[in-house]
Amino acid sequence: MINENLMNSFPALKRSRAGKRPVYLDNACMTLRPIQVIRAMEEYYTQFPACASRSTHWFAGEVNERVEESYKQIAKFTGAKENELVFLKNATEALNLVANSIQKFTSETRKIVVITDKEHSSNTIPWYKLEAKGIIKLVILETKRDGTFDFEKFVDFMKNYGDKVILVSTVWVSNLDSVKFPIEEIIEIAKKYGALTMIDAAQALPHIPVNFENLGADFMAFSTHKMVGPAGGFLIVKEELMEQLEQLSTGGGTVEDFNTKRNIQFFKGRARLEAGLQDYAAIIGSAAAANFLKEVGLKNIEEHEKELTAYALELLGKIEDIGILGPKDPEKASGIVTFYIKKPAVSVEERDVGEAMSDKYNVMVRTGRFCVYNWFNAKGFPTFFTPIRASFYLYNTKEDVEVLAEAVKEAVDKVKWMPTVDVNGW
Amino acid sequence: MELKDLRDEVKRLFKEIFSSGVPPHIGKLEGATHSIGAAACPDGTDNVAFYAIVENDVVEDITYECGNCDPYMFVAADSIVKLSKGKTLDEISKISAEDVLNFINCPDEILYNHTTEALKILKKMLVLDQQGESR
Numbered sequence: 001m002i003n004e005n006l007m008n009s010f011p012a013l014k015r016s017r018a019g020k021r022p023v024y025l026d027n028a029c030m031t032l033r034p035i036q037v038i039r040a041m042e043e044y045y046t047q048f049p050a051c052a053s054r055s056t057h058w059f060a061g062e063v064n065e066r067v068e069e070s071y072k073q074i075a076k077f078t079g080a081k082e083n084e085l086v087f088l089k090n091a092t093e094a095l096n097l098v099a100n101s102i103q104k105f106t107s108e109t110r111k112i113v114v115i116t117d118k119e120h121s122s123n124t125i126p127w128y129k130l131e132a133k134g135i136i137k138l139v140i141l142e143t144k145r146d147g148t149f150d151f152e153k154f155v156d157f158m159k160n161y162g163d164k165v166i167l168v169s170t171v172w173v174s175n176l177d178s179v180k181f182p183i184e185e186i187i188e189i190a191k192k193y194g195a196l197t198m199i200d201a202a203q204a205l206p207h208i209p210v211n212f213e214n215l216g217a218d219f220m221a222f223s224t225h226k227m228v229g230p231a232g233g234f235l236i237v238k239e240e241l242m243e244q245l246e247q248l249s250t251g252g253g254t255v256e257d258f259n260t261k262r263n264i265q266f267f268k269g270r271a272r273l274e275a276g277l278q279d280y281a282a283i284i285g286s287a288a289a290a291n292f293l294k295e296v297g298l299k300n301i302e303e304h305e306k307e308l309t310a311y312a313l314e315l316l317g318k319i320e321d322i323g324i325l326g327p328k329d330p331e332k333a334s335g336i337v338t339f340y341i342k343k344p345a346v347s348v349e350e351r352d353v354g355e356a357m358s359d360k361y362n363v364m365v366r367t368g369r370f371c372v373y374n375w376f377n378a379k380g381f382p383t384f385f386t387p388i389r390a391s392f393y394l395y396n397t398k399e400d401v402e403v404l405a406e407a408v409k410e411a412v413d414k415v416k417w418m419p420t421v422d423v424n425g426w
Numbered sequence: 427m428e429l430k431d432l433r434d435e436v437k438r439l440f441k442e443i444f445s446s447g448v449p450p451h452i453g454k455l456e457g458a459t460h461s462i463g464a465a466a467c468p469d470g471t472d473n474v475a476f477y478a479i480v481e482n483d484v485v486e487d488i489t490y491e492c493g494n495c496d497p498y499m500f501v502a503a504d505s506i507v508k509l510s511k512g513k514t515l516d517e518i519s520k521i522s523a524e525d526v527l528n529f530i531n532c533p534d535e536i537l538y539n540h541t542t543e544a545l546k547i548l549k550k551m552l553v554l555d556q557q558g559e560s561r
Contacts, residue, residue, distance in 0.1 A: 344444060345497050352471060352494060367494075382448070383475070383493040384500075417437060418497075419444040 028391035040288035070287035077290035079211030094221030094235035099126035162193025177326030229289030462551035
C-alpha cells in the first residue's frame with residue numbers, strides 16, 4: 001500500500017491542462033521527481049555550490065560531507081559497498097564503461113560475449129562495435145515470442161561454449177514489456193563456467209527490491225532518473241574488478257600526480273573513472289531519491305504496479321483490435337503494458353497516436369520500438385503496427401488506467417473503418 | 427487534417443490494399459539489390475522504406491514498408507510499387523506524381539504531396555537524378 005502523502009509529493013502532478021490533470025505513463029523513460037529530491041538538489045545550489053574532493057574551505061567541506069554520505073546511502077539502497085559505485089551520466093554510459101574495458105578481461109580462448117535479442121540498444125551497439133573490430137565474438141540469444149528468456153537455450157549454449165564466454169550481459173526487467181529475466185539463475189550458470197556477468201538494472205532497481213551483493217553479479221548498471229532521481233546513473237562494480245576498468249575519459253580528478261616524463265599516478269577506485277568536476281547536485285539528489293524509495297518501500301511499489309498492470313490488462317482486453325506484447329500475467333511482467341492497435345495505420349488526425357492521446361486526454365505514453373529494435377526485427381513484428389507503451393510507477397492510480405483505456409478506445413474507434421490486420425499471429 | 431477530410435476514394439484504395447490480408451509487396455524483400463528507408467513527410471512522421479531487385483536496369487521486384495504512416499502514404503507507396511514493377515530505371519526516372527495518381531484514378535491534393543515525397547525516396551534508392559540518368 002503506497003502512502004498517499006508520498007504520492008502527493010510530486011509537483012508535476014499538480015499541473016493541469018484544459019481542466020485535466022496529467023496522466024504520466026512514460027516512467028520507463030524517465031520518472032517524475034518528488035519535492036524531497038528537488039529540495040536536496042536545491043540545497044546544494046543555494047547553500048554550498050562548490051567542488052568536492054579538491055578544496056578545503058567552508059563550502060567545500062559541506063559538499064564533501066554530503067557527497068560522501070550520498071554514496072553511502074546509495075550503496076545501502078543497492079546492497080553494494082560504497083567503494084563499488086561509479087557515478088556516470090546514465091545507465092548507457094555505465095554499460096559502455098564495461099564494454100570499453102572488455103579487452104582487459106578477454107583472452108585468446110575466452111572472448112565470447114552473450115547478450116539477448118531483447119537488449120536495449122545501449123547493451124547491444126557497444127558490443128556490435130567491438131565485434132566489428134574483432135575484439136570479441138558476440139552471441140545474441142533469441143528470446144521467446146512471448147518475450148520471456150529462453151533458459152533452456154542459454155543452458156544448452158553454455159554447456160557447449162561456456163568456457164569460451166567472458167561475459168554474459170543481460171537486462172533484468174525489460175523496458176519493452178517489464179518481463180523479468182531469471183537473473184539469479186543466469187548469474188549462477190554464467191559463474192559455473194567462469195564467465196563474468198553484467199546486469200542492465202535500469203528497469204529493475206526502481207521497481208523491485210535489489211541487493212547487488214546477494215545477486216553475485218560482477219557489474220550492474222542503472223539510471224537515477226528512472227528512480228525519481230535526477231538525470232544520472234551508476235555502475236556498480238565488484239571491488240576486485242574496479243582497477244581493470246578502462247577510463248572513458250581522463251584528466252582532472254582522476255590523477256594524483258604526473259610529470260613531463262609522462263609518468264602518471266592515477267587515483268584508485270572510482271576517482272580514476274569519474275573525470276572532471278561531477279554533478280554534485282545529482283549525486284546528492286540520487287541519495288535523496290534512494291531514501292524516498294526506501295520510505296515508500298520497494299515491495300509496496302512492486303505490489304502497486306502489479307495491481308495497475310492487472311487492471312490495465314483487464315480494461316485493454318475489453319477493447320477490440322488491441323494486441324498485447326508480452327505475457328498477460330502480472331506475476332511474470334508488471335509495471336509496463338505494451339500494446340498495439342491491429343490496424344495498418346493508426347495516425348489519421350494527428351501524426352502519432354501517442355500525440356493524439358496526449359492532446360485530448362493528457363495521457364503521456366511512448367510509441368515506437370523503445371530502443372529494442374532487435375526484438376521487433378527478430379520476431380517479424382510488422383513495421384506498420386505502432387507499439388504503445390504505458391509504464392506505471394508509484395504515483396499512478398487506477399483512475400490513470402481508466403483514462404488510458406478511454407484514450408485507447410477513442411484511438412481505435414477513429415480507425416474502425418480500416419481492415420483489421422493479423423500478421424503471423426501478431 | 428481531420429478524419430472527415432480523408433476522401434472516400436482514398437479510404438477505398440487503402441482498404442483494397444489489405445482486402446486479402448497483408449499483400450506480398452509489403453515487407454522486406456529477400457535478396458534486394460537496393461533498399462532505402464527515409465522519413466517521407468516534411469514533419470518526418472511517415473517512415474517509408476523501399477526494397478528492389480534490379481537486374482539489367484529492370485526492376486524485377488519491388489516492395490515497401492510503412493511505419494507510423496497515414497493511409498495517404500500507404501496508398502502512395504503501394505501505387506508507386508505497382509507502377510514500378512517490371513519497368514526500366516529509365517522509365518521509372520520519368521514517373522511523376524501525376525502519373526501515379528492517374529494510374530489509380532485518384533486526383534487528390536494530399537495524396538499528390540505524399541506521392542511526390544515517396545517518389546523522391548524511390549528515385550534516390552535507384553540512384554536516378556533529376557535528368558533521369560542512372561548512376
